[in-house]
Amino acid sequence: MKTNVLSMVMNPLKMLSKKFTGLLLLALSLFLGFIMVVTGPSAEPLEKVERAWPVSVITATPSSLPPTLLTFGKVESKQVASLNTNISAPVSEVLVREGDRVQEGQLLIQLNAMEGELTLNVAQASHDRNAAVLASVKTEFDLANTLISQYQELNDIAQSKLRRAIDLNIKDMISDALLDDAKQEASQANITLQQRLSQLADYPNKIAQQQASVAESAAYLERAKLDLKQTEIRAPFSGRVISSGVSKGDRVLAGATLIEIADYSGLEVRASVPSEVAYMLNQAMRKTQDIHASANIDGQDLDFVLDRLSGDIKTGQSGIDVFFRSDAGETLDIGRVVSLSVNLPVEENVLSMPVYALYENQTIYRIQEQRLQAVRYVTVGDYIGADDEFRVLIRSPQIQAGDQLLGSQLPRAISGLLVEAISSADAGLGVN
16 A cells, blocks of 8 residues: 555656656757857958959050952963864874873874865865966967967058059949959958957956956865864864863864863963942052962962952852962963962051950050050951961050050959969050
8 A cells, every 4th residue: 555655755756856857858958059059259240352463464556567368260271272173083193192291393193184185185276277278368468469469460551552543443443343452451350450459458357357266265274274274173272171072083074173272381370359349449450569478388388479350250150360370380280279368458556466355346455554444446358477476456546555455354343353474475566
């Protein structure tokens, strides 16, 4: 009985002591946390510092520089001869082929000359015959000239005889029959004289007619000689064969192109430039200024000089063709496309800027007191520097010599941005 009473008293006390222990631990934790906060070091507020962006700086140096026009050109020859013949004949031999170098007057193709020789022989015979006839007519003319005086004398004798017969007949010394015979003889002598005089007057016409026949046959003879000469196709100038379309045994037709020769001593590059650039080039040529262009072909730097401009805009083109001459000769191949760098007339007071230093809306940045300031510019043209670096020529009245310009590409570039120069260069260095 006592044991039960004691158990009933102790159990509530145990439960109460557990609750107080938890509360005591919670209070102790809160107290310790408060002590750590109160006694801990105090943090100072951080000061915000503006970032300075590292950039390259370009010192503005306005100069006089020639803009560079980059364009493509095609190598051509000033003269290309398409050789043909005006006769139809078989090909006896082809002595050269495409790519061969030839000299002026060199035999290139030999056509069969048999037909030409026959035609020449016929023309020669016809001419000889006409010449012989002309000589015969001239001989007759000379003879007629010689005999006319004798015919005149015979006519005079007949007329004298007639007058005597008339006198004798009046005196009844001869019969009327003898008088009639004298009249008939006088008439015949006069008729013969008039005929000879008429023939003599017509001989110049016969001679002229025969001379025309001789001249005509001579022309046919020369034509036959020319045709025979056409059987030999020779080079009109020194150069290279660029095409040959016939072979031995082919029968060529009159007017058909047999072979093409290009003059390699007169090679040039044809390029197309915008109309406004063509106007500048034309003005420079009027002032006798040389316009130079350059190209690297097979590792060799070649120089070209502007020779002339085309007089019109070709169909399908938006620009005007210009022609650059060169002394490169065999170094160039006809039909080859080359990349040309054309030095345009010099522009004054321009800056040569790298592309990465230019920003949209025609803007560059000037650096003043380490901060960016936007400046507008006008593009003058492209430029290839001495280091073969592509640059852009610009001009701005707001930029003075010695100004510090931003030479880096900053994605956040804006007026007022703080920058720090880490390297410098010059803008505008070039040939004055």
